[in-house]
Amino acid sequence: MSTEPMQGAELLIKALVDQGVEVIFGYPGGAVLPIYDALFKQNRLRHILVRHEQAAVHAAEGYARSTGKVGCVLVTSGPGATNAVTGLTDALMDSIPIVCLTGQVPTHLIGNDAFQEADTTGITRPCTKHNYLVKDVRDLARIVHEAFYVATHGRPGPVVIDLPKDVLFASGDYTPPEAVTHKSYRPQVEPDPQRIEEAIELIRGAKRPLFYGGGGIVNSGPKAAQLFTELVRTTDAPATLTLMGLGALPASDPRFLGMVGMHGTYEANLAMHGCDVMIAVGARFDDRVTGKLSAFSPNSKKIHIDIDPSSINKNVRVDVAIVGDAGRVLEAMLAALKRRKAKPDGEAMAAWWRQIDEWRKRDCLRYRKSDDVIKPQFALERLYAAVKDRDTIITTEVGQHQMWAAQFLRFERPNRWLTSGGLGTMGYGLPAAIGAQIGNPGATVIDVAGEASILMNIQEMSTAVQYRLPVKVFVLNNEYMGMVRQWQELLHGGRYAESYTAALPDFVRLAEAFGGVGLRATKPSELDRVIAEMLRADKPCIVDVLVDKTENCFPMIPSGAAHNEMLLGPEDAGGSKKPVSEDGMVLV
Amino acid sequence: MSEAIERHTIAVLVDNEPGILARVVGLFSGRGYNIESLTVAETDPANNLSRITLVTSGTRMIIEQIKAQLSRLVPVHGVHDLTDEGPHVERELALIKVAGTGEKRIESLRLADIFRAKVVDSTTESFIFEITGSTEKLNAFVKLMEPLGLVDVSRTGVVAIARGPRGFS
Numbered sequence: 001m002s003t004e005p006m007q008g009a010e011l012l013i014k015a016l017v018d019q020g021v022e023v024i025f026g027y028p029g030g031a032v033l034p035i036y037d038a039l040f041k042q043n044r045l046r047h048i049l050v051r052h053e054q055a056a057v058h059a060a061e062g063y064a065r066s067t068g069k070v071g072c073v074l075v076t077s078g079p080g081a082t083n084a085v086t087g088l089t090d091a092l093m094d095s096i097p098i099v100c101l102t103g104q105v106p107t108h109l110i111g112n113d114a115f116q117e118a119d120t121t122g123i124t125r126p127c128t129k130h131n132y133l134v135k136d137v138r139d140l141a142r143i144v145h146e147a148f149y150v151a152t153h154g155r156p157g158p159v160v161i162d163l164p165k166d167v168l169f170a171s172g173d174y175t176p177p178e179a180v181t182h183k184s185y186r187p188q189v190e191p192d193p194q195r196i197e198e199a200i201e202l203i204r205g206a207k208r209p210l211f212y213g214g215g216g217i218v219n220s221g222p223k224a225a226q227l228f229t230e231l232v233r234t235t236d237a238p239a240t241l242t243l244m245g246l247g248a249l250p251a252s253d254p255r256f257l258g259m260v261g262m263h264g265t266y267e268a269n270l271a272m273h274g275c276d277v278m279i280a281v282g283a284r285f286d287d288r289v290t291g292k293l294s295a296f297s298p299n300s301k302k303i304h305i306d307i308d309p310s311s312i313n314k315n316v317r318v319d320v321a322i323v324g325d326a327g328r329v330l331e332a333m334l335a336a337l338k339r340r341k342a343k344p345d346g347e348a349m350a351a352w353w354r355q356i357d358e359w360r361k362r363d364c365l366r367y368r369k370s371d372d373v374i375k376p377q378f379a380l381e382r383l384y385a386a387v388k389d390r391d392t393i394i395t396t397e398v399g400q401h402q403m404w405a406a407q408f409l410r411f412e413r414p415n416r417w418l419t420s421g422g423l424g425t426m427g428y429g430l431p432a433a434i435g436a437q438i439g440n441p442g443a444t445v446i447d448v449a450g451e452a453s454i455l456m457n458i459q460e461m462s463t464a465v466q467y468r469l470p471v472k473v474f475v476l477n478n479e480y481m482g483m484v485r486q487w488q489e490l491l492h493g494g495r496y497a498e499s500y501t502a503a504l505p506d507f508v509r510l511a512e513a514f515g516g517v518g519l520r521a522t523k524p525s526e527l528d529r530v531i532a533e534m535l536r537a538d539k540p541c542i543v544d545v546l547v548d549k550t551e552n553c554f555p556m557i558p559s560g561a562a563h564n565e566m567l568l569g570p571e572d573a574g575g576s577k578k579p580v581s582e583d584g585m586v587l588v
Numbered sequence: 589m590s591e592a593i594e595r596h597t598i599a600v601l602v603d604n605e606p607g608i609l610a611r612v613v614g615l616f617s618g619r620g621y622n623i624e625s626l627t628v629a630e631t632d633p634a635n636n637l638s639r640i641t642l643v644t645s646g647t648r649m650i651i652e653q654i655k656a657q658l659s660r661l662v663p664v665h666g667v668h669d670l671t672d673e674g675p676h677v678e679r680e681l682a683l684i685k686v687a688g689t690g691e692k693r694i695e696s697l698r699l700a701d702i703f704r705a706k707v708v709d710s711t712t713e714s715f716i717f718e719i720t721g722s723t724e725k726l727n728a729f730v731k732l733m734e735p736l737g738l739v740d741v742s743r744t745g746v747v748a749i750a751r752g753p754r755g756f757s
């Protein structure tokens with residue numbers, strides 16, 4: 001069945017093509033020249049040349065998250081590989097399927113401190129789901145197929161394949177994907193029916209149920225989001241989503257309470273605190289969500305659905321653990337609910353909804369409007385108004401702007417909100433937007449950015465220009481590392497150490513210097529016009545939105561505080577003003 | 589859920605491949621778990637499998653995490669908590685060097701006999717004893733040798749296997 005022996009680099013390309021790879025984000029160097037040579041000789045794989053290897057991984061993440069496919073990366077040995085580490089860690093934390101090919105010095109030089117040698121498998125072991133060093137060309141195709149299997153099965157994640165240069169030159173036989181089955185890795189996908197029955201029993205007896213959906217729903221695929229929505233609607237129970245889960249339930253659904261967690265809504269957090277049955281689907285009880293663990297949702301029975309058994313009972317003890325793919329579990333739960341015609345108690349539910357409506361009246365995202373200065377929240381409201389009827393993909397950087405974007409932009413479907421949740425990587429948004437635009441040429445792709453974060457991967461403007469990608473960078477420019485400034489104001493006595501950036505570039509001219517379009521809004525009245533112009537631009541575009549420099553992001557549950565100790569904004573009369581405890585100070 | 593610290597012996601079947609031990613050890617150090625002992629050797633050459641036996645301690649929640657985290661490593665074929673799964677046999681082997689002459693030398697031999705330690709090497713001034721048994725037994729023997737001229741100890745760490753007719757599945 002195998003044909004002529006092929007050169008390692010050609011075997012690699014064939015294996016990638018057979019895995020359905022269409023695009024690879026990369027950056028060349030000595031160790032991977034044979035691969036670039038093989039790429040040059042073919043036209044099935046498209047290579048996107050980034051300007052920094054970290055960006056290659058973020059672009060692959062943006063591509064993967066917006067298309068549901070695997071993101072593929074190619075970098076050289078040594079510095080190429082070490083530059084990719086932040087991206088790999090980001091993908092690991094957010095469970096994004098990535099296959100990253102790294103060049104390596106030839107096998108006979110490994111361990112010699114050769115030029116551009118790094119112990120890539122050693123360095124990336126803790127920041128990948130799995131990694132491989134290919135020592136023999138005969139293993140190459142099999143390992144590539146295995147890597148795709150590992151990256152996409154079970155909880156998705158990044159996989160590194162380290163490729164010594166001599167292996168890329170050696171010739172060997174091709175192994176097709178069908179001939180490869182993994183020896184040991186068989187994650188559980190189908191749920192245990194007994195657990196489903198127990199979950200249904202709890203839901204049926206619930207008086208104050210709450211759905212808590214996370215990125216696992218999005219990762220499972222659009223079908224899972226559809227089933228989640230159906231389950232929420234069938235039970236008519238309130239639902240909240242994590243930062244990673246936004247879009248898993250249409251934001252317009254009246255049962256959606258908004259995001260949960262540190263900057264989540266008042267109603268979502270209090271519902272989490274007060275519910276009696278919590279149904280966690282593909283969410284991992286992250287510390288940004290739970291706040292103080294000992295006070296987390298003290299009176300609820302918890303059902304936890306997750307594909308990763310190690311996520312269960314890690315932070316919070318649960319009552320019913322269901323291991324499996326979110327889609328399969330939701331399907332089984334819906335079937336069981338319908339079969340048993342099970343529904344939570346109607347009268348109790350009415351009371352629960354009345355309580356939630358009370359909380360909603362608090363209008364926790366309210367902010368002080370202004371005619372003179374652009375409030376960041378207002379800028380996002382205007383942005384949303386302008387893009388809501390388009391197919392829009394939003395990426396973000398990290399900071400206040402990210403949290404405001406999560407609060408003020410609304411997502412009707414999954415795969416349209418791409419943010420660095422687990423690692424919180426400044427510099428994620430622009431390369432992720434590039435990847436998303438490559439994967440979705442017709443979509444409007446906008447990176448909601450902060451002026452500090454955007455400088456961490458600003459060089460990718462050059463990539464966007466090269467490939468004529470009309471990505472838009474919407475900078476909420478407060479001249480501060482706003483989130484740092486906010487913590488310093490609330491937790492460190494207003495000592496603003498190093499959180500102000502003097503000597504910021506002129507973002508308009510910067511965009512133009514790259515060959516893109518630069519725009520600026522300085523007053524609220526200019527916003528709509530500038531946003532319209534941004535949407536019309538057929539080139540990469542940076543919009544410098546000069547916003548209120550000292551606005552804070554509320555609600556906020558300070559580290560170490562419980563959900564019912566949330567801080568509300570200055571517009572709210574009755575919010576908790578409890579100072580942060582010393583225990584909380586040490587937390588991040 | 590009890591916060592008491594439990595000690596567990598866990599057997600892990602893994603692919604015998606480069607880096608596997610680093611994965612296991614890195615998991616423990618990266619997540620701040622304890623390793624009291626760890627042994628590894630190839631046990632099924634035909635299938636290229638090694639068996640790791642490790643002894644760890646932590647609260648029940650941590651022990652469950654450790655097992656889940658181990659199971660999640662891609663080259664891991666199976667994880668068994670021997671402490672939880674019922675009766676099992678645990679053994680450790682040690683080589684113990686005692687140097688001395690006269691009364692002490694004779695006393696060390698006498699104690700070795702009681703502990704069924706074997707003399708595997710001797711010179712006019714030293715013995716090497718080989719002893720197998722539970723960790724506690726080895727600890728006790730080492731303690732007794734201390735005043736008798738103990739100069740060196742090399743221990744394997746615990747290996748363990750479940751009782752009864754069934755194998756590792």
Ligand SMILES: Cc1ncc(C[n+]2csc(CCOP(=O)(O)OP(=O)(O)O)c2C)c(N)n1
Nearest residue numbers: 399400401426450451452453480481482483
């Ligand atoms: C790579 C990296 N370094 C440092 C941080 C810590 N950090 C979190 S938010 C933030 C400030 C971000 O400032 P900006 O991009 O201007 O966003 P803003 O909060 O002002 O909206 C910093 C430094 C981080 N998340 N990532």
Ligand SMILES: [Mg+2]
Nearest residue numbers: 450451480482
């Ligand atoms: Mg800022």
